[in-house]
Amino acid sequence: MARAIRQSDLEAYLDEALPSAEMARIELALRQDPALVKQMAVIHSRRNAGVHSLGEIWRRNRLSCASREQLGSLLLGALPEELADYLTFHLETVGCRYCQANLADLERQLAESQHAVQTRRRKYFQSSVGHLRRP
Secondary structure: OOOOOHHHHHHOOOOOOOOOOHHHHHHHHHHHHHHHHHHHHHHHHHHHHHOOHHHHHHHHHOOOOHHHHHHHHHHHHOOHHHHHHHHHHHHHHHHOHHHHHHHHHHHHHOOOOOHHHHHHHHHHHHHHHHOOOOO
């Protein structure tokens, strides 16, 4: 039996802060349940009216998310143990999609070969050479 959809689930859905399977489950329920659509409309109206709870402000501003610099330091193993443990929890247990996407981008950049970096830099330079001024 599927778990009932709570107001906090709908708020997280609006913030796109749920795992993709949960987002899909809620979207399907919204398509099938007019009462749930009305509940969502009330939440959306309240947000547009400027009525916010502390929890909504926290989620919307992603106050528990890591900075890009912190995620990069996590990849390099250069964080204090407590912060590294928190970020691992945030990424793996909470499943923050924003931080996961940021981390995946950093991992891709880290894995990029030095040859590819030099090739890209050479192309940038060649494409801008006509725009450089001579002293």
